[in-house]
Amino acid sequence: MRLGQTVMPRLYRLILLLLAAMIAAPSIPDAGARLELHAGMLREHPKPEFAPIVERHLEFHDFTYKTVEGTPFDLRGYARGKSVVIVEYFAGWCANSNRNGHIVERLWKEYRERGLGVVGVAEYSDDEELRIHINRIGIDYPVVIETNKQDQRKDSSHYKYRRAVDDKRKWGTPFYVIIDTRDIEAALPNAPIAHRVYTVSGEIVEAEADQFIRQRIPESRRP
Template sequence: MSSERLALSLFQEHSMKFAFSLAFILFTATLAFAQGGNEQSPIVEKEIVYKDWTFKNVQTGAETGLRNFAAGKKLVMVVYFAPWCPNWKHDVKFVEAMYQKYHSAGFDVIAIAEYDPVESMKSHILEYKLTFPVVWESDARTAKQTTSHYEMRKSVGDTRSWGSPWYIFLESGKLEPSGSVIAKKAPIVNGELIQPEAEKFIREKLGMAPSSEVKLSSTAAVEVCDPEKPSASLVKPDAKKP
């Protein structure tokens, strides 16, 4: 075989390998995209020492205690989030929709904002027209490993860096009657909600029949929650702000 033919053969072989590798990468990315996001996680009941807390409302500054908030409710969804996190932005409209749809049936939502200045939290509430209460625990990224959010989610196996969003559901009749601990076992979600599963769960806990109108997960692209990742859809928090 001449040197020219040998070179052409090697070029064609490497080109085919490259094309195959590229096709495999694209297939994998498409499959992940079709499955609806990067960090969706099922609702799983876990043993947890979930403590009562009192935090300030983002908009009013008034203090809200969780035990008092949960009193008389059939089901309370507690969600921790960072306003700048795209993974939370994947869930936020669904959470608001569930609140609007089932609030009158005994379902409630309270959100705890983390790792961002309070003014940014206020802007986030206005941008997404949130009507459920939002309180805040921390207002800087540097507080990540000192928050109760970090402690609680790590205790139930959340291995993500920021853990936004993170959910815990409090059910009527299953809460500790008094003391600093409000729940010793609860359904939790270490990631974004699987939306059909979440609505089915909410309806079940409210004593309602399954719905045939369950909203499917968004097919929009979702990014892993990372404040260091440059993106047009992710505004990096200013570390200099308190």
């Protein structure tokens, strides 16, 4: 009886300790979750980098890139019939791009039937990083790819436009070029699509963007 009385309480304590350890132990994320954490949070400062919409004199050129589905996308053609087009340069691994992408998606849903166009231009991100970014936000506007490797940073048009407006961030995502389509010029060889555009060197402010769009869509189409 003494042996049983000694062993059983110890066994109960051991079982209770094991149960407590199982409850307290954090779950191990799967590979996708680990990539999402790494891609979304570690490569860019997590604090917001809000920036204003600034009118610019900038030679902004038309582009024809492939979408993530592999189909050609032409900016000039996409802009036809629209009042405002937001060109969103982003990186799938950038925390600021991921946070601000939800604002862009809300603006798109609110105004896409009223004259707003949005196109995301992916920079320095591989296929898996893009997949996570698009799925996390639920993006359903067009997304095209200019670059997919980080060593292409200084070769991108994104880098060229940022430098032209004195954006000194290393990676510079997100970065926005906003086109009032009334400023789109006639198509000429090697000529810009517009000389006057609006840029945002950081995260776009939702209230400011909302007001900007409202002022430029036809009054009959305003909410």
